[in-house]
Amino acid sequence: MKLQHHLGGLENLGPVNLETRVFVEDWEKRIFGIHTVMMAESAHLSDALARYPVKELPTTFRNDWTWASLRTGAEDMQPFEYFKFRYYEKWLGGISQFFIDQGYITSDELNEKIGYYRSNPEAELPARPNEAIGKQIDAYLKQGDSGYHPLPTPARFSVGDTVRIADPEAVDHTRLPGYLRNKPGMIDLVYPGAFNYFVSTGVDGIGDPMPVYRVAFKPADIWGEGKSEVNSTIYADLYEAYVQPAN
Numbered sequence: 001m002k003l004q005h006h007l008g009g010l011e012n013l014g015p016v017n018l019e020t021r022v023f024v025e026d027w028e029k030r031i032f033g034i035h036t037v038m039m040a041e042s043a044h045l046s047d048a049l050a051r052y053p054v055k056e057l058p059t060t061f062r063n064d065w066t067w068a069s070l071r072t073g074a075e076d077m078q079p080f081e082y083f084k085f086r087y088y089e090k091w092l093g094g095i096s097q098f099f100i101d102q103g104y105i106t107s108d109e110l111n112e113k114i115g116y117y118r119s120n121p122e123a124e125l126p127a128r129p130n131e132a133i134g135k136q137i138d139a140y141l142k143q144g145d146s147g148y149h150p151l152p153t154p155a156r157f158s159v160g161d162t163v164r165i166a167d168p169e170a171v172d173h174t175r176l177p178g179y180l181r182n183k184p185g186m187i188d189l190v191y192p193g194a195f196n197y198f199v200s201t202g203v204d205g206i207g208d209p210m211p212v213y214r215v216a217f218k219p220a221d222i223w224g225e226g227k228s229e230v231n232s233t234i235y236a237d238l239y240e241a242y243v244q245p246a247n
Contacts (some may be wrong), residue, residue: 028088033225034095038065040140041133044198050143058132063102068199070094072173077206137175155211155240161187162246163215165238171204176242184246188235195233196238205241213238 026146042065045052048103052167073094074082157163167181168174175197184197194209201207213235220230 005170013136023088024086025135026089031088031091031095032075034143035065035070035091037133037137039067039145040093040137042066042145045140045145047198048143048145050139050145052139053137054138057136060104060131063098063197065098066198068173068197068201073097076172076173081225145198149195149209151192151194151211152209155190157190157211157213157240157243159187159190163187163243164246165215165244166205166244167203168242169203171202173201174204175201175206175239177203177236180236180238183217185215185217185236186212187243188216191237197239206239210240213240213243215243 023032038061041054041057041059043054044064044066045054070091074090076091077090080146082090092196096110100107102108117125125230150162163185165180165183165185168176191212191214195212196209215238217230217236219234219236221246222228222234
């Protein structure tokens with residue numbers, strides 16, 4: 001997947017949607033909430049700095065669910081299908097397929113529920129408030145799931161180094177914006193410590209904790225002189241796996 005991840009500079013995709021509201025429909029808030037609860041209950045939080053008691057939570061959800069899980073569901077779509085759906089529609093599709101793939105619900109059961117609520121739009125949705133899970137969600141929203149680690153060895157690059165961004169093989173999910181592949185840049189900041197993504201991206205390169213850099217780019221190097229604003233700089237935070245020597 002290279003095409004639909006961070007579309008900066010890709011031509012002829014208009015018209016541009018200038019909608020500024022985070023949630024356009026009420027159902028989008030519910031999808032965001034479902035994702036947030038899944039993140040707060042995710043098994044990967046056992047390894048987060050906050051050391052959440054996820055194994056003791058009164059829930060049947062026992063899988064890892066990270067931002068990578070959510071984005072993989074969208075980015076793995078066929079590109080032309082990807083562009084047909086709105087932002088939270090992609091979330092809905094990815095989350096639904098995850099629950100089917102993991103055996104929490106069958107496709108027939110899901111279709112039955114969809115049919116019921118379409119025929120009964122005023123029917124109440126299930127509500128099972130749980131104090132312990134509520135506290136876990138609050139804690140997660142405040143503390144996050146930081147993957148910070150002490151840096152075991154010095155970072156490969158230093159501030160001021162000129163670099164070129166890698167072009168790794170396309171995978172289900174990447175943290176590398178497509179428009180930065182093969183582009184030259186300069187190290188602007190080396191963040192303290194090392195970071196990973198809780199899940200491996202395989203041949204994309206994110207696995208064990210590694211340095212993260214803020215890399216500065218000239219817009220003309222990315223999009224060409226005729227499509228760039230003068231006196232401007234593009235910054236991107238990139239894992240070391242995506243950064244190569246300039247030569």
